[in-house]
Amino acid sequence: MMGKVFTLLERHWYSALFLVLLGGAVAMLFSRAEKQPESHSLQRGLLELSGPFQKGMTKGVGFFEGLWQRYVYLVELEDENRLLLELIEEMKRERIQLLEFQGENDRLRSLLGFKQDFQKPLLPAEIIAKDLSGWFQTAVIDRGTRDGIEEGMAVVSVQGIVGQVMESSRGFSRVLLITDPNNAVAGLIQRSRARGIVVGNGHQLCRLKYLHRSEDVKTGDLVLASGLDGVYPKGVLIGTILKAETKDPELFQRVAIKPSVDFRRLEEVVVLCEKRDLEETVRP
């Protein structure tokens, strides 16, 4: 019996090899689809191995970019300097106003008996690489499990929400950006408080899904995280409404969002090192 099997394998070893590899690939896809934790081990291993090289290359690119910007691209520096000085003045005025608002907010919160949001440990990180293809929107950061990073933690920048950690090795992590179609953020429109789900379109923009056709939405409205997904803290900026349209038989509006984060130029991010869960997020 075994002899026959070996003879058959010897005669059709090409097909056997193809079937083994095909089965392996399909098994990997199934294990990933069912979110088995061991399915990430290969990714983690490669992340750890390739991370130092990617970090070195990105530093090199940054060095040459810096050289270009400092020594070659000085032509518009004077205009830029003037604009920045004006911007500083404006921000000073805004800061004073904001301090006033914060004081007022604190007083009102204590009056209403709201609990203050606990401070989460923030971990700064640098983006050292991006994904290979345009089909998946991910980035690699130079922080990993030894820094306290876990899968599912939110990643933000000064501009707004960046994404969430999808896998971590000891020293590096891969972040799924909000522009990826596999990422979803519970969002709300700041002006009208209308809620929806923000998903990436895989191409630098996002969409606000499940926004009823009767909801009030205008171009330029700010979209914030509603906090209901248990990943991103409430109130963090996601982006601005680029376009909203209602097609007649459809129940929901088609809303395009321009993320506030410029992912092409993003270099530094902050990881919120405390996983949130739904009970913490949703207040009665």
Added chain:
Amino acid sequence: MSYVIVLLLGVVAALLQSTLLRALFPQSFVPDILLLLVLYGSLLFPFGKGLLLSFALGLLSDLFSGAPEGLNALFSITLFVMSKSIQARVFMKGFRAIWGLTILAFVLKVPYYALLSVLFGLHFPTAADGVLIWVGEFVSSLFLMPVLFYVVSKALGLQGGWFLEHQGSSPA
């Protein structure tokens, strides 16, 4: 040995693509270097080792892009087998052969991703957005192809350079 060289070239290409090339080129103008290496391998190498190399390159692509493991590995071995079966029926050589295979690969990519999204629930960009990514990837791959093949040919020490006569100069 030549298989290892192509695999190492794949690793270097993936490292460069995830860092330097992403900084230099627009977001959607990203060539699929590892897929081009798979196609090139199907013309250069015999079935057994070529198939293993295709699987390794596909897996490398999955690991570097954050895609589910197996997604590109499955596509790479399927393409390799298709390319070999075409070569068994049609005489293929030179630059035109790899050009034709590249077009075939990119045409097949669309139904493949559609099938995966149905079978495994993976989310890909919608048709309107996906077409921009697809066109960017396809055009940039076509542009990069001659350069990549020149580099691979030189690395493997093959004769012919840009218009390599693949079938007459397969490495041992």
